[in-house]
Amino acid sequence: MKLDKKVIGSVLGIAALILPQFLALEGLEPAGQLALGIFLMAAIFWICEPIPIFATSLLIILLQVFLLSDKGLFAASLVESGYIPQSYKDFYETMASPIIILFLGGFSLASAAVKFGIDRTLTRFLLKPFGTNPKYVCLGLMVSTATLSAFMSNTATTAMMITVVLPIIAALDKNDPFKRVVALSIPIGANIGGIATPIGTPPNAIALAALREQGVDIAFSTWMMLAVPLVVVMLIIAWRILLFLFPPATDKFEINFDTKINKSPVAILAYVVFAVTVLLWVTEKLHGISSTVVAFIPIAALPALSVLDQKDIRGFSWEVLWLVAGGISLGLSLKHTGLAGWIIDLVNWSSLSSLALLIAFGLVAFAVANLISNTVSATILVPLAVGLGVSGAAGADFNMGISIVTIGIVVSLSMILPISTPPNAIAMGTGVIETKDMAKSGIIIGLIGFVITLACSLLYWPLFF
Amino acid sequence: MKKIYILCVDDEPEVLDAVQRNIADIEDTFPIITAESADDARKVIEQIKSEGNDLGLILCDHVMPGDHGVDLLIEIGNQPEFTQTRKVLLTGQAGLDATVKAVNKGQLNHYIAKPWGAEELMQIVKDQLTEYIIKTNQNPIPYMAMLDAAKLSEYIYKNGILSDE
Numbered sequence: 001m002k003l004d005k006k007v008i009g010s011v012l013g014i015a016a017l018i019l020p021q022f023l024a025l026e027g028l029e030p031a032g033q034l035a036l037g038i039f040l041m042a043a044i045f046w047i048c049e050p051i052p053i054f055a056t057s058l059l060i061i062l063l064q065v066f067l068l069s070d071k072g073l074f075a076a077s078l079v080e081s082g083y084i085p086q087s088y089k090d091f092y093e094t095m096a097s098p099i100i101i102l103f104l105g106g107f108s109l110a111s112a113a114v115k116f117g118i119d120r121t122l123t124r125f126l127l128k129p130f131g132t133n134p135k136y137v138c139l140g141l142m143v144s145t146a147t148l149s150a151f152m153s154n155t156a157t158t159a160m161m162i163t164v165v166l167p168i169i170a171a172l173d174k175n176d177p178f179k180r181v182v183a184l185s186i187p188i189g190a191n192i193g194g195i196a197t198p199i200g201t202p203p204n205a206i207a208l209a210a211l212r213e214q215g216v217d218i219a220f221s222t223w224m225m226l227a228v229p230l231v232v233v234m235l236i237i238a239w240r241i242l243l244f245l246f247p248p249a250t251d252k253f254e255i256n257f258d259t260k261i262n263k264s265p266v267a268i269l270a271y272v273v274f275a276v277t278v279l280l281w282v283t284e285k286l287h288g289i290s291s292t293v294v295a296f297i298p299i300a301a302l303p304a305l306s307v308l309d310q311k312d313i314r315g316f317s318w319e320v321l322w323l324v325a326g327g328i329s330l331g332l333s334l335k336h337t338g339l340a341g342w343i344i345d346l347v348n349w350s351s352l353s354s355l356a357l358l359i360a361f362g363l364v365a366f367a368v369a370n371l372i373s374n375t376v377s378a379t380i381l382v383p384l385a386v387g388l389g390v391s392g393a394a395g396a397d398f399n400m401g402i403s404i405v406t407i408g409i410v411v412s413l414s415m416i417l418p419i420s421t422p423p424n425a426i427a428m429g430t431g432v433i434e435t436k437d438m439a440k441s442g443i444i445i446g447l448i449g450f451v452i453t454l455a456c457s458l459l460y461w462p463l464f465f
Numbered sequence: 466m467k468k469i470y471i472l473c474v475d476d477e478p479e480v481l482d483a484v485q486r487n488i489a490d491i492e493d494t495f496p497i498i499t500a501e502s503a504d505d506a507r508k509v510i511e512q513i514k515s516e517g518n519d520l521g522l523i524l525c526d527h528v529m530p531g532d533h534g535v536d537l538l539i540e541i542g543n544q545p546e547f548t549q550t551r552k553v554l555l556t557g558q559a560g561l562d563a564t565v566k567a568v569n570k571g572q573l574n575h576y577i578a579k580p581w582g583a584e585e586l587m588q589i590v591k592d593q594l595t596e597y598i599i600k601t602n603q604n605p606i607p608y609m610a611m612l613d614a615a616k617l618s619e620y621i622y623k624n625g626i627l628s629d630e
Contacts, residue, residue, distance in 0.1 A: 053630060153629045158620035166615040201629050242521040317628035422627045431610025
């Protein structure tokens with residue numbers, strides 16, 4: 001079964017790469033046809049997953065360098081057709097683009113946090129004020145998970161929090177719905193929390209990279225200003241929804257776990273680097289040093305201070321960086337070959353108002369991201385929003401910046417299915433909840449979240465763009 | 466997905482029945498196969514190998530007609546496909562020499578003395594399979610509900626087994 005799906009995905013993907021080259025596509029230059037092939041192949045590979053999604057991203061860069069770049073096989077004939085191929089360096093550079101470096105800085109900090117238990121200590125500190133009333137413990141879990149996942153990987157945060165709560169869940173009465181509240185609050189907190197900062201989750205990188213490409217440089221703190229209010233509102237709403245769906249039977253839920261604060265000199269250096277970096281990030285507006293520049297401080301300082309060693313660096317999620325890099329790279333060709341504009345022209349957009357467009361993009365992003373990777377969903381949709389904005393097809397009141405941010409954020413609100421996000425998969429894996437529990441809370445939270453995101457894009461985010 | 470089998474070897478059918486009953490809860494996730502002798506076990510193992518599946522755990526008696534359990538464990542442990550297979554002796558009659566041999570040469574992971582308790586056996590099986598999943602670097606999510614979820618979650622967290630996507 002599985003093998004068949006892989007074979008079908010591979011064949012479809014390769015066919016999608018080759019076929020457009022032999023079709024007469026009106027309005028599309030040879031370079032655009034090549035880009036269309038790469039785009040379709042990538043989309044099919046990302047959806048059917050015959051190979052890992054990050055492998056598809058690397059394949060995109062390989063194909064771009066070989067087919068579309070100035071060092072590629074068709075460079076001369078592309079020039080003849082009137083297209084100026086991009087330098088092959090442009091594609092390679094996506095792997096070290098400032099946004100990637102920003103994430104690498106985040107990975108360095110997260111690695112140090114895990115190594116010296118900064119995350120666990122922080123969790124205990126954050127949970128304390130919420131007491132032992134189950135209702136507030138649930139809020140506490142969501143707030144702590146969201147706070148950590150804003151700076152660390154959503155997945156790692158979820159796995160850590162699950163280890164904290166599982167022993168206590170086991171002690172609850174077998175039929176107490178509060179079990180499900182606890183097991184759901186963590187992935188929900190992680191999914192929502194990832195929205196809060198630029199480094200919270202990879203789709204944010206796709207949105208930020210697209211904005212940079214358009215000359216819009218968003219400061220770390222600016223992103224937080226536009227995202228944190230949404231995150232706070234969503235956490236409170238999700239909290240109320242969980243308690244409504246699964247009213248707790250127990251009247252006490254106490255989370256106890258051991259965290260010894262590591263006071264070794266190396267650990268203290270780790271805390272200092274962590275604090276300094278985060279402080280510099282959130283105060284970007286005050287000192288003017290770009291967060292992508294600050295990001296190199298932990299990358300260089302943590303190994304220099306022996307906080308991170310060779311093994312820690314090997315443990316970074318490099319595949320996430322490559323997934324994002326491939327996405328950014330694909331965006332380059334979509335724009336440069338005119339493919340994005342061509343795809344946009346397939347539809348007569350002028351019949352739709354700019355609000356209808358925003359809703360359409362948001363709904364598609366939400367639906368797709370429930371089924372496939374959030375990053376991939378953003379990667380496919382963001383260049384189309386850019387194309388729409390650049391081509392002017394959507395009319396003057398279509399705000400490209402806001403639509404990019406909307407797509408980047410809506411994908412993180414997709415959490416209906418266990419496969420929607422890795423945090424969902426982990427929570428499901430514990431066996432404490434059933435798919436229908438997750439679907440119920442996911443649909444309600446997702447739809448309310450969608451409406452609130454839309455409200456932000458109409459009423460609040462115009463202040464920033 | 467590859468199947469991960471539990472193999473149970475004992476010359477007494479009643480023992481095999483009892484073990485199967487004790488760990489029946491886990492059978493949907495980890496299919497159980499039984500064998501009544503070392504030769505029988507070899508055939509089962511060849512079958513598992515030829516189907517491309519894995520052997521996660523072998524629960525083995527020591528004194529049986531034909532080859533003894535400890536020798537079978539050593540033999541299995543020497544096959545490259547099964548170096549990570551968890552090896553448990555379930556016996557009342559393994560003397561000191563045989564047990565020492567099993568530990569030193571057969572990479573024995575656990576020793577259960579007959580008679581055993583049902584809950585004790587289930588716990589040992591779960592712990593051993595949890596170790597198996599970790600040692601073989603598998604995605605632990607499909608197994609969490611059945612095994613030690615907290616430990617597998619800790620493993621995801623500490624080793625970055627899964628990442629955001």
